[in-house]
């Protein structure tokens with residue numbers, strides 16, 4: 259069966275006053291696809307994602323999810339930012355249960371469901387811990403479990419691993435891919451890290467600035483599951499170099515003196 263379009267940006271444009279932050283973005287993200295978005299600072303990555311999240315409305319054009327125009331935030335879209343945004347006074351489990359409580363789920367079911375996702379991200383031993391006792395990587399895993407628990411159709415992730423050290427980051431990438439392989443949500447993931455963009459994605463969306471716009475789409479025809487060996491392969495290096503070239507030579511020409 260052919261994959262259906264999950265998220266569609268249709269000439270999506272966003273201005274702030276006279277400033278064009280994003281110009282006529284046309285992009286289709288397929289159901290169950292993992293796309294990453296890279297590009298220089300200010301190219302409209304977060305603007306595009308916030309429009310899909312319903313946190314920002316297009317000035318013209320539209321963004322649809324399953325063919326329905328996005329008109330505000332909704333439970334079918336899980337949003338994860340670089341800052342972990344956990345409730346500091348709630349334990350890991352209570353944080354993960356939060357959205358389920360809002361949905362009116364009964365306590366027992368809520369607890370079971372929360373624990374399932376807490377185990378999935380490897381935090382079972384920390385279910386009763388408060389966020390302040392967790393490392394950055396653990397907090398972000400908690401945020402991911404919380405997003406997954408409400409069973410969104412789409413995960414929107416804005417530089418979720420940007421604040422993590424290199425080793426934790428690589429581990430988080432593997433864990434996220436493991437979860438994605440099992441659950442097959444549609445994922446849009448913003449990053450500044452070209453290696454991360456290639457390692458995770460089916461396709462890398464390269465954007466350019468002034469005005470923010472789509473520059474190029476690069477297919478990543480590497481098989482899943484992906485692993486460290488793959489990162490060292492000639493094919494990975496070749497694709498990484500293509501993305502690098504698109505971002506740093508074409509989307510972000512050298513700064514003028």
Ligand SMILES: Nc1ncnc2c1ncn2[C@@H]1O[C@H](COP(=O)(O)OP(=O)(O)OP(=O)(O)O)[C@@H](O)[C@H]1O
Pocket residue numbers: 274277278279297298299300301302303304305306470
């Ligand atoms: N609320 C706002 N008011 C005015 N300008 C804004 C607003 N939000 C974003 N912009 C501008 O729009 C442009 C695109 O911003 P956006 O945050 O989408 O870029 P980005 O590609 O995500 O950047 P970065 O990689 O630095 O996070 C930037 O020049 C930014 O200054």
